[in-house]
Every structure is written in C-alpha cells, then in structure tokens.
Amino acid sequence: MPAAPEADAIRRALDAIKSVVGPTGWLDAPDDVAPYLQEQRGLYRGETCLVVRPASTDEVSRVVAICADSGLAVTPQGGNTGLCGAGVPSESQPNIVLSLARMRSVRAVDAPNFTITMDAGCVLADIQQAAADADRLFPLSLGAEGSCQIGGNLSTNAGGIQVLRYGNMRELTLGLEVVLPDGSVLDSLRALRKDNTGYDLKQLFIGAEGTLGIITAATLRLFPRPVQTATAYAALSRIEDVIALLTMSRRLTADQLTAFEFVPRFAVDIATRHIANTRDPLPGTAPWYVLMEVSSSAGEADMHGLLENVLTQAMDAGLVTDAVMATSDAQRLGMWKVREALVEAQRFEGASIKFDVSVPVTSIPDFVHTATAACLTREPTLRVLAFGHCGDGNVHFNLAAPPGDDGSFIERSDEFATLVFDIVRSLRGSISAEHGIGRTKREAMGIYKSATELALMHRLKAAIDPLAIMNPGKVLPQAESAAGTHERKQR
Template identity: 50%
Template sequence: MPDSAAPNTAPTDTDRAGVPTAVLDTIRTIVGDRGILTEPTDTAPYAEDWRRLYQGRASAVIRPGTTAELAAVVALCARSGTPIVPQGGNTSMVGGAVPNEDGSELILSTVRLNRIRDLDAADLTLTIEAGVTLKAAQLAAAEQGCLLPLSISSEGSAQIGGVLATNAGGNNTVRYGNARDLVLGLEVVLPDGTVWNGLRRLRKDNTGYCLRQLFVGSEGTLGVITAAVMKLAPQPKETAVALCGVNSAEAALSLFTRFQAHDAASISAFELMSGLGMSFVVKHIPGAVLPLETPAPFYVLVELASPRPGAGLRDMMEQILERALGDDILNDAAIAESDAQRAAIWRLREEHSEAQKREGASVKNDVSVPVSKVPGFIRQATAACEALLPGVRVVPFGHIGDGNIHFNLEQPVGSEAAWFLAQDHVIMDAVNQVVREYDGSFSAEHGIGRLKPYMMPDWRGGTELALMQRIKAAIDPGGIMNPGKLLP
C-alpha cells in the first residue's frame, strides 16, 4: 500500500478478487460462462492439494474448451501481468498445482481439453488433449489392442497434461521408462499466448534442440501443455502376477536380480512394500485381504508381461519363486489365478497412499538411489528417522526395480498431527542427507512444486540451477507461469 493511502481505506472489488474485474470480464467473453468459475464454493476444490498441505485462493478457475481459447486467455494474462497456475487433475504430492493465498493468481484448468484426436495402431501412437485422464487414455489404447505403458496410483483423475508436466514415473518405469520416455510430440501454449505445435509422431527427428523435453517435467513453469503424442506398445497377451513375502529389502533385491537374470524383458513391474504399510492397507481399505498365510517384514509385487501368447510366464514365475524359496530368499508367495486376483494384489500396492492418509499425518519423501543401494538406504534412513523422532513409524514402499522409494514417515501413535507435520523439513532433510550419501536424488517422480524449491540451491545449485533460471527467464520473462513452483 502506498504511503499516501489511508490505513482505513475499504477494499475495492478488485482488492477482494485479487485480479482486476476487467480481466475476468474479458476472459468470460473468450471462454463463455461455462469456462469460468468465480464463486468461492466453486473455486475452493481447485485451490487445495490432495494431501491438504496447501489451501490457496483463486480469483477464478478458467476452463477453456479449446487450445485457441486457452491461448487467448494466456495472451491476455501476459498483457495484464496476471499470474497463472496451470492445473490438470490436481493430484500433485508437492502442491505443484495450488495457487497462493492472496487470490492474485488464476487457476487455468485443462479439464475441458479432453478429446482423443487420433490413435494409430500401426504407428503405435496416441494423440490426445491435456485434459484426458490417464485411465481414459489407457482404455482408448486398449480398445485398439494397444497399451499405454504408464501407470500411476492416481491414473483415474490425473490428466495427461499434468502427467507430462511433472514427468510422472509409476509402476512400469522399470520396463518402459518415465513419462518423458513415452512422449513423441507436444502442443504447448507459451507464456505470451503463442502456440507451439510440435505434435509429431516420428521416432527419429534430429532437427535441433528437443524442445518437447523442455516442457516435460517443467511443472507448468514454462507453458501449458495442451496436447501430446504418446508412444504405445503392443497389448500384453499374457501376464503373471505374484505377491511375495520376504524378510528384508536385501532379499527383495536378490529376488529382483534373479528375475532380471532369467528374462529382464519380461518384467513390467517390481514393487516393494513394508509390512507396516501393508498392515495399514488391510486395516483401512475395505475388501483388502493379504493372500499370504503369515505376515512378512517386506513384500514384493512382481508382474511379468509379454505381447506373445504362450510365453510361459506362469511357469517362469513358479520356477524362479520355487528356487528363491529353497534358497531362503522367499518366505511365501501367492500367484494370481485370475484377473480378479491380479487386480486384488495390485490394489494392495495402489492403496498405500490412501491407507497412510487414513492412518494419520505423514511426511512423504519421494527419493531415488541406484537400485543396488536401495536396501542400504532404507536401513540407514530408518535408523536416522527413528533416532530423530522416537516412535515415528517408517513406511517405505515403491519402485525398487528402478530405485525409486517413497520413504514415508507416519506420525507416532498418540502424537498431534499438526506437531508432526511441523517437523516435515527437519525429517526431509534427515532423509535427504542419507540420499546424498547414496548418490541419489531428493525428487524421483513427484517433482518440486511448492514443497521443495528450498532444496534446489543445495542440490542443483551453481551452473545447473543457473541454466534453469536462464531458460525460465528467456521463455517466461514476465514470470507469470506457475510462480513459486520448482525454482527457488
């Protein structure tokens, strides 16, 4: 407030809204009444993250129906200096799609950009708009006998634009890679409102900088992804899924190396879960049942898949597990006998985040280390956290096949949730110290968002962070795209 302003000046409509009324009125002419939400009861669900760590406020939620509408909105925001928070399914674990608290930012939702533009089963490509959910994209591919080999727990609500903007990983990374490995082309609205159409379906296109990879993983700080060309794979004709009980993370890694040595190409997922985390799932998720007679300290979910019928995956699974059982690597195992049993086993893994949420407050660490170092990391990080906060419950789980572990900490029994969550930076820093010792990364697949920018100078400082900041300044000189996310 200027010095000359009277301290008791009543707020105007613009002050209350945070964004000038004229800007909102012009946006309404672009997107229509259906494309803009301004009532607080309508905007509130968009302004809170899934974990409820951040509760922001938005003057409006803008929901364009076409790329042209979205581009016109962004151009207007660029001219008026109005900050934009791009948002897909709002499933971020790090507050990456939540506005600030003062109402000065607009949420730009891609929910209405939900068309499948093309599917070519011969090319094995799928061209889709940003608002298509990952689950809907998977189903569209399956209808044509193809597979979109990207799977995450939130796939029912996560949208393709957000999945790419955060370079999501998921369960099948061990075989197919992260999101950035599955995108061939993008359509992006830049911060000045211009549209870059890079929707190419080519496997080889060696014509300068790979611009699409600038936007994959940029968390909406460089532009808004509006459409993408995704790589597909042949639909598996045969699968085999097993849940295994093991005594340690070392045993889980030993089991993984046995499957790798036998036929690495057949492994589509290899997931690790702790006994405590599994107990939360059975306790809180209706219908969740452990298919093993005796509880174990750790569990492994292994899935094999092949596009070739008669690949003998069930026999392979049985042979490897029988040998592991004889060598005391394995305690027990259950192999799915039907699609229903396969889904039930996968549900035990997929409901881990929801079960922890129902158990109480948790501090989440999405970290990665070299695959060979996962057991040592879990052991040392567990000891560090238990020494830091006696009674804390350590719940590691995740993608041991690619080295990504969600090293989560559940509040001690009897403690206050608010007190525990107030320790989040102390806990994360303790875990990350161990991550550093094991040559890992403090963010494997969830991104930086609002939660972790303070870590960037320490982990990515110097030349690397300076390059990121120069890219940001060159593409978004006005700084309107997703302020406060990713970069410190």
Template identity: 50%
Template sequence: MPDTATRAGLPRDLAARLLALLGERGLLTDPAAIAAHSADWRNLFPGSALAVLRPASTAECAEAVRLCAGAGIAIVPQAGNTSLCGGSTPLGRGDEVVLSVARMNRILDIDPSDMTMVVEAGAVLAQVQQAAEAAGCLFPLSLSSEGTARIGGLISTNAGGNTTVRYGNMREQVLGLEVVLADGSVLDLMRRLRKDNTGYALRQLFIGAEGTLGIVTRAVLKLAPRPRDVQVAFVALASVEAAVALLNRFQRHDGDSLAAFEYMARFGIDLVLRHIPDVTDPLSDRYAHYALVELASPRPDADLRAVLETVLGAAMEEGLVLDAALAGSGAQRQAMWRIREEHAEAQKREGASVKNDVSVPVSKVPALIARGIEAVRRIVPEVRPCPFGHVGDGNIHFNFSRPEGMADDAFLALWDPIADAVAAEVRALGGSFSAEHGIGRLKTATLADWRRGPEIETMRRIKAALDPRGLMNPGKVVELR
C-alpha cells in the same frame, strides 16, 4: 457483464473479455468453485485465486493466456490436481488465476500402425489406457491416481509409476507436444517421429517443468503392444536385500518380461488392511518384507507362469523368498495390486505422515531404508516407517507415519528435520530427493541447494527466456532473480 465476474477480483475489462471468450462454464468465480481448485490432494498447500479459467480448446487457452499476460496476472496451470508437492495449486496471495485443462479432454486419434495416440491435456490417464486397449495396444504408464490424473499434469511432472522398470517415465512415452507459451503463442511440436535430429529437442523442456515454462495442451503419446500373458505374484521376502536379489534374478532370467517390481513393508500392508474395505492378505502368515512382481508379454505362448514358478522356486530354496501367492485370475491380479496402490490412501486415513519421494541406485535401496529409518528414529524414536515403491528402478516412497498417540500437528511440525535426515542419506548414496513427484512448492529450496552453480543457473536462464515476467506458475520449481 454478470456480477460474478466483477466479484472475482479480476480487472473489470479482463473479466468481461474472459467471460466472452470462455463462457459461464469456462470462467468460474464462485468462491466454492475456486476453493475446490485451490487446495492440493493432501491439503498441505492451500491457496487462493481470483478465478478459475476452463478453456475448451487450444485456441481458447492461448487467448486466455494472452489476455492474462496483458494484464500482468499470473497463471497456475492445473490438470487433475493430484500433485503431492503443491505444484498445481495457487499461492496464498490471491492474485493468480488457475487455468484448468479439464475440459480439453478428448482422445483425438489412435494409430495402431504407428503405435501412437494423440490426446488433449485434460484426458484422464485411465481413459487413455482404455482407449489404447480397445485398439489392441497398451499405454503403459500406471499409477494409483490414474482415475483422476490427467495427461497434461503427468507430462508436466514427468510422472513415473509402477511400470517404469519396463517402459520408463512419462518422458519416454511422449513423441510430440503442443504448448501455450507465457505470451499466449502456441508452440507446435506435434510430430509422431521416433527419430528427429533437427536442433534442440524443445519438447523435453516442458516435460517435468510443472507448468513453469508453458501449458501443455496436446500430446502425441507412444503406445506399446498389448500384453496377452500377464502373471502376478505376491512374495514374502527375507529382507530388503532379498528384494534386490530377487529383482536381479528376474532380470537375468527374462528381463524383457519384467513389467513391475514393487517393494512393501508389513506396516504398510497392515494400514491397507485396516483402512481399505474388501482387501485381504494373499498369504496366511505375516512377514516383514514383500514384493509384488508382474511379468507381461505380448506373446500368448510366453508361459510366464512357468517363469514365475522357476525363479521363485530357486529363490525359495536359497532362503530369499519365504512364501508366495501366484494370481490365478485377473480378479486376483487386481486384488494383489490394490494392496500396493492403496498404500497412500491408507496412510492418509491413519493420520499425519511425512512423505519422501526419493531414488537411489537400485543396489543402494537396502542401505537407504536401513540408514533412513535409523536417522529418523534419532529424531522421533517411536515413528512408524512405511517404505514402499518401485524398487525395480530405485524409487522408494520413504514415508513415516506419526507415532501412536502423537498429535498430527506436532508430527507435521517435524517435517523439515525428518525430510532433511532422509535427504542426507539419499545424497550420501548418490540419489535424488525427487524421483517422480516433482518439485512444486514443497521442494523448491531443496532444488536450489542440491543443484547449485551452473545447473540451477541454467534452469533460471531457461525460465527467464520463456517466461521473463514470471507469470507461469510462480513459486514453483525455480524462481527468477
């Protein structure tokens, strides 16, 4: 047995068995390799692990889980490691292994007649989108990390994204699943059926469970018709209330064509222009509020440009819309979308920020933003609010950048009071403290507080039934008692 397997800190016999099963590519024990899998994207939740397991098939994954379970070693499932809540990184105890599905990345089948696709959990979202497009179809999930996010993680967090207003979250895109359970057994739910009323819908347990109940290894995804007419507008608005009013106008005029409706504030756009190269403002004047509107239809003769012009023209006459730029080409559409998608990266480059991924009923979005900013400014008067996101489904990324001149550490020390202030407003408005980023390590205590009584106890019973020893992604979502 190579010395690297011994140095990993794994029991000698287990290390030898894992090495024989996974090979040198599949068992990483070098400290640098382990460290690369032990920190989250924002570096808020650094951890440590005994080793990184990289199975190349479901069979290898199942056997690796069985071996670790036999040794009582906990497993942290990891896909693209783009979690914003620390859900895919190990704790700091150094007694877990990370199991990465990155090598299980094949697109296994596409059926344009069924409008389905079969993929492994390590398939990157952008590659799935490209494969669907090549088959004349659309895989509609779209988000800023699609070049690195992997299907298994997107399923495990029930990811949302830019097109939820039209197509729904990841839960709506999954027809079937294959899952390796905590004891190494394989649960085969890989059915392509739209209708299947045969008992409990077990696949739904694992969508959004963040790897705490099992490891997603394969999925049957639902496809949609590929759009042939796509139109995008970058719109300046009179207020947040005007954004909701404009959304409602598009829904009433031609709701089936509305693919995305995103809100942005001026501060966020300024950060993108400041920190991201080759980005330009589509409008010549500055405004406080903006929307990015996308219409899409599989009909080449849908004439969505006319729809944009009609709805925006009427809204401009009434003072809801102050200015607008309509994309005239695919390159212009991408340039407009880049402004929205680079918000998170630009804010990261600006310095420390407190992020809140929250949702409220769409009609309550204006109240959320106004009341949330007021509440946080009572804590940090000079804070710089950066709300943006999917106003079409009520999901706002309610972020706050540190005041100019304030140290990052000093601002991050106020994370809990800031998050609590926002959460209080969200709760009062009948919303959710986690809209699409999941729970992870960041929000476990909040979940227990918000979902008291029978709801949280039912979650714990499910966890105890499927993972009685607490070896699947411990410290995330819910804890066994």
C-alpha cells in the same frame, strides 16, 4: 518479481478473457471456484481472480496472450491430484487458474505407428481405454488414473508402477503442443521416434510443472497389448534379497518384468487392518514382500511357467522364503489391493511425513537402513514405512507418527526432511522421484540442486517466461535465496 498489475488492468484483462472463452468457459462464484483453490490434502489454499476453462488450444493461446499483456499470472491446473501444491494458485499475486478440463478429445490413434494424440485435459483412464479399444496399451498406471489428466502427468513427469518396463512420461512422449508465456504456440506434435534436428524442446516442458508454458496436447507411445500376465507375491528376509531377486528376475524373464514392488511387513499389517476386503496373500510374517508381474503380447507365451521358474530358482538360492502365484484374476487383484491400500491405510495410523525419493537401485538397501536408523535416533517411537517401485529406484519413505501423537509430529517435517534428503544426496539420488517439486520442495531445491543447475534453470525460466507469469512460486526457489542457501550448506 514484476510489479503486480493495477486493478483497472486486471478488470479489463478478465473481461477480455471472458469474451474469449464465452459464458461457459469461466467461473467466479465462490462455491464454483473453491475446488480449484486447494489441493487434495489441504496443505495449501490459494486465491484467484477467475477460473478459466478454455475449450481449445486457440482459446488457451488468446487467454495467455491477454495475461502477458496485462501482467496477470497464470496457474495451469489439470485434475488437481498432485501432492506438492503445484496446481494451487498464489495467495498473494493476482492470477487466473487455467483449467484444461474441457479439452478432453482424443485426436488420433495410429495403431500401426503405435501412437496416440490427445488434448491435455484427457483423463488418464480414458487414454488407457482408447488405446485398449485399438488393441494397444498405454502403460502409465497411477492410483489417481480415474481423475488425473495427462497434461498434469506430463508436467510432473509421472511414473507409476510400470516404469521398469515402459519408462516414465519422458520416455513415453514423442511430441507436445505447448502454449508459451507470450501466447504463441509451439507445435511439435510429431509422431517420430527419430528427430535429430537440434534441441529436443519438448523435454523442457515435461516435469516443468507449468512454469514454462501450458501443455495443450501430446503424442504418446503405445505398445502391444499384453494378453498373458502372471503375478506373484513373495516373502523375503532381507531388503538386500529384494535387489538380488530383481536382478535374477530381469535375467530369467528376458526383461519381461512389468512391475516389481516392495513392501515391508508394517505395510501389510496396516493395509489388512484398516482397508476392507484386503487380505494377506501369504501366511506367517516376513520382514519384506515383493509383488512382481510379467506380461507378454504373445498368446502362446507361458508367463506362468516363466515366473514359476524365477521363484523356484530364487527359493533354491535362499532369496525367497515363501511365495504364491495368482491363479485367477480375483487373486491377482487381491495381491495388488494390498499394495494399493497402503496410501489410504496410512491415514488411519495418524499423521505421516512422506518422502518420494529415488536412489540407484543397488543403493536402496543402504538408503532404507541408513534413513531408518537416522529417523529412529531422532524419534524412537515413530513407525517407518518404506515401500515403492524397486525396479526404478523410487522409494516412498514415510514416517508414521508415534502412537498417541498430539499433532506435533507433523511440525517436525523440516527436521526429518534434512535427515532423509542428506542421505539421498550422499547416494547421488533425487529428492523427488515422481511427485514433482511444486511448493513443497521448492526451498529444498535450493539446497540439493547444484548452483550450476539452479543458475541454468533460472536462465531458462527468464528466457522463456521473462514476465514470470507462468505458475509463479513453484519449482524454483528465489535466485537470491537459492544462492544463499547453497553458501550456507557448503560451510
């Protein structure tokens, strides 16, 4: 790690930064700075010399150049809604928090080209609305869409509920504008579907969590706005039947599935028990449920009939035991509320250890059965909550503390992480599907990524950020510890 800058150098750098962004572009009063130092779950808290809120790419560039000259670290921060601590500054290294919150302009909507270009500080919900105003769809949809910023979505390669149909942020991105660690600007805001001129540099920064540069703007793909939507909620006896239903649904709908979410009975129970106005869409109890949706931009399309045919054939095949289709917007929203209430409902059940993993879709049943058995063997009274985006293989595998937990369950996170991640690796899956690495999974990266992959990542980091000032302590484990961990794991 490079030597920390001297106090005089830090003071001069901060004065220069304040001059660049002006009096409304920085914060240093403790009460004003506090919200930028801690992530929403309170797992991490850092320190910073200054919160900087530039208003343009030029200001970001000049601020980063000052930091590069002085050795001051930079922690980029969007809406600070992440779940792995990537936006929390270091506690031990002099740094600034660079917030993109003032950079919120939609620069252009090109409806005939189905593209939108905006500043990285734009809130996701505002981008969705700008697209809708142009009779287009921007499909990324997340629980935090009212506060998360598109720069953060890009930096974590966000997914959400519609990846099955539209892809995650990598698939949705055509071009980026990025301020590099020396302050120079990479301008690749091209609205092109085809550009076969060498390396696709934008992909380096998507999912890099601010460790290689600061995304300041993006050009993203839009789609025809759906005008016909049909939603159904189905009960199933086995998780294997969930996968069979997905396969059947994709074929019978000509791949017009927009969403395909699976939830266990335990999830429905806690959602309806703890979250007001949440109701079970179906009578009786089944081990598994699927919330599925199809959509079309064609006004004459019969989405209701299409989905009804899927359910009829699925019931005839013995895959679905019961089902209901939404006949109104209110009923549709009620079905979705069961799914969306899960995150909040878990809090009322006590502490939980949460995993965001992905495996091949066909391996989801194997993963859920094996991981559940392994965790219950270690702690028979814990409660397993496995749910997620079945269509793209993303399983949120959460462990609710045993009833009456005295607070010690959460201290076993590493123990259960080893169990779960080892199973994920055996299925050639990923230990992070859509939440990123940040601090939370940084050391696990040293175990579950190959030595070759880690070495190449470190070489990229050293080449692009030789001073190691960009979001230090995130994503990549220390090169020495990663090599040692790999050696130990292989013995």
